[in-house]
Amino acid sequence: MRAMVYRGPYKVRVEEKDVPRIEHPNDAIVRVTTAAICGSDLHLYHGLMPDTRVGSTFGHEFVGVVHEVGPSVRNLAVGDRVMVPFNIYCGTCFFCARGLYSNCHNVNPNATAVGGIYGYSHTTGGYDGAQAEYVRVPFADVGPTIVPDWMDEEDAVLCTDALATGYFGAQLADITESDVVVVFGAGPVGLFAARSAWLMGAGRVIVVDHLDDRLEMARTFAYAETVNFTRHKDIVVELKRVTGWLGADRVIDAVGAEADGNLLQHVTGAKLKLQGGSPIALNWAIDSVRKGGTVSVMGAYGPIFSAVKFGDALNKGLTLRMNQAPVKRQWPRLFEHMRSGYLKPNDIVTHRIPLEHIAEGYHMFSAKLDGCIKPLVVPGAD
Structure with missing residues (x-):
């Protein structure tokens, strides 16, 4: 697959990487249809976050289609269109049971505070992110949610963080x-x-x-x-x-x-x-x-x-x-506001960048060029 790869501060490029595989029975592999560059990704891009390793793929805001599921997955099926919170969490530990999904105790061996986050350095578990064509989604019965029929894809991706x-x-x-x-x-x-x-x-x-x-x-x-x-x-x-x-x-x-x-x-x-x-x-x-x-x-x-x-x-x-936001806990109320017309999240989107041009996208977003406020990333776009 094609994926954004970090090569050091201010250096990112698109390379060929292996398509992620099922590593645990409750994993899913999601084909990314829309991702985003987040302002917090710039901390990684600028080399300001510890343990950001060369070869990592960034990206923690994404929507996609389920490509493969592990044998224990019950809530998702191949072909489902899903929105995935940036938090990776187990759903059953002491903290998850209290709605503190961003502080999950079972998904990040490298920290005692934050749980797991897609594509956000090894301080948050070392998971590859979604500025790529495919991404591995652990605990697929817990985090991902099927995108409601009434919700626009760009609105959905902004809900993920x-x-x-x-x-x-x-x-x-x-x-x-x-x-x-x-x-x-x-x-x-x-x-x-x-x-x-x-x-x-x-x-x-x-x-x-x-x-x-x-x-x-x-x-x-x-x-x-x-x-x-x-x-x-x-x-x-x-x-x-x-x-x-x-x-x-x-x-x-x-x-x-x-x-x-x-x-x-x-x-x-x-x-x-x-x-x-x-x-x-x-x-x-x-x-x-x-x-x-x-x-x-x-x-x-x-x-x-x-x-x-x-x-x-x-x-x-x-x-x-x-705290880091426990994303899925916010969704029921946010969905009500969106359905009622009080919020249209993609009103702030200013740029839609093909994955192949993501290096230029990072530079533009980092340097605040062309009025860039929120850039989305589209794998497979021309």
Whole structure:
């Protein structure tokens, strides 16, 4: 099969790889029909995530058709069109039984925190991802769901991570009626978090970024006020000013470890494998929320030794909530919103890239060229 292959920081290409095989009776092999490049993939692309190994295939957002099933699979059949959460989880361990699918205890021997994730380095289990023609799906009776007949394929692929993660970020923020909500980051997750904040009763939503095309999307898709942080000497002071000098009630960090990174981060992350980026956005969130407020962290972080303002969070009496989204737990409510017409996820899709051109796609997305906000990947496209 043809698959995206990582060859080192900023180096990806399409190569021939073996079609994955059934390794466990409850595996399925899925032929990928639509995948995506996620903003968190850029942390891998830039070499900022530890243990990202040469030869790996990225991609954790995908929809496809079941190509083969193991002998124990009961819920899927060859030919089913399925959407697959980015979480790989067993469904039966202590954490899965409590709905903490992203913290599954049985799918990742390399970490004590996060469970398994498709195509996201060996720190999340070393599973190959779906920026390829085929992908192996473990625990096929647990994660994948048959795509509803009424759901568009592009909407389905966004449900497998970006939409569910943004919705979960708003959920973790404990938004109550009339709250002022600030979202750092106008990438796909930030846009979905901002849009979801309205569904949870927010009275005001403000999105912070530095890219004008993303801020325009925040205004038109998420109906949010916007602030370009490059146009203010101190973004925290500006946010305090526009919130009556109290700060926002809830702040959502949808930036994470700053996918661009700076020189120190590249040396410590890519070379010494010590960290994945910096906590600037997280510290902004801590500083700009009001006393007694809530900070929800959705951005992807690796191990960070840089100083997080934990003392400030303590003294302000903040509630900090965070996790990788347990995707499938969000789907029933999200599906209701979609069927009711409150959400059309693929409104944020800006590019559809053939798998063969994925190196150019990564460069475009990384460098924020051509107004690229959410690129999809289409295996087999011309």
